Amino acid sequence: MIKEVIVVEGKDDTVAIKRAVEADTIETNGSAIGKDVLARIKLANERRGIIIFTDPDHAGERIRKIVASHAPGCKHAFLPQELASYNGDIGIENASPEAIRQALSSLRTETDSIHGEITLDDLMQAGLLVHPQASERRLQLGKLLGIGYANGKQFYKRCASFHISREEFYTAVDQLGYRLEDNGS
Template sequence: MIQQVIVVEGKSDIARVGMAVDADMIATGGFALTGKTIEKIRNAYEKRGIIILTDPDGPGERIRQRLTKLFPKALHAFVPKSEASTEDDVGIEDASPESIRKALSTLRIRQMEDSHLFSAADLFEASLTGQADSASRRAKVGALLGIGYGNGKQFVKRLNHYGITREEWKKAVEACEEGSSC
């Protein structure tokens, strides 16, 4: 059983994550978090720690940002959008148990201080910006690093705030260039 409580968006997410791992979970009920839900999450955060696992879409990212402000030492797990999508939906409820387990095996903590280790030039040099296939390459490198997808600016911010090292970066970019993941 996972020690931390996993925070997801809805009941369908709870059902899907439950197929992948043995863990306690709390559903936010979407972006309109109630005081009661925030208090439940706060209790879990203080007693056991929490893992934020929101949908890989805009609303999921906004929920993640709000929870991160409230709970700055929360752990983060990211399921790549490509592994959590159907023809007409994107969400944790659409991810395979294997994808969820993989995301939970690569937990990150958001550091409030920017490491300033990475810049837009790093993304350009690795063809993660400025190329026709840059968005898909960023998605794949983000999946390898366990930080999810973001546009160029968001991606640099994630690299600098989720403790990514130059060694991890180099390994992920090389794997992408070798074609094993990109």
């Protein structure tokens, strides 16, 4: 049994989680999260800890931010869109039990840190900003680092809040072959 309570968006997500692992869940019932649900999440975080496991889409990211702002030190599980898609629908409920177990085995703990080891220059050097394939590169690197997809600004913040080290970052960048030539600037 997973010690932490897993925060998901809805009932179908709970069913998918329970097919994959033995765990308790709290459902947000979408992005209009009520005060009572936030109070349950806060209590669960204080007593057992929580894992935020929302859909890999815009609404899921919005819910993730809301929940994380009420649960300091929470853990995050990320699932790539291609493992959560079925007939054009994106959601945890579409993921296989194995994909869910994999996401739950690669948790990241969030901190309040706004300054990490990774700089904006590091992101530029890896072609994650202002590059024709920047979005695709962030998608692939986010998968490899276990922090999910994010726009450039959010990717930078995630590297800091999840304490991604320079060594970890550049190992992943090199594995994907993303390091750009130094242009002398």
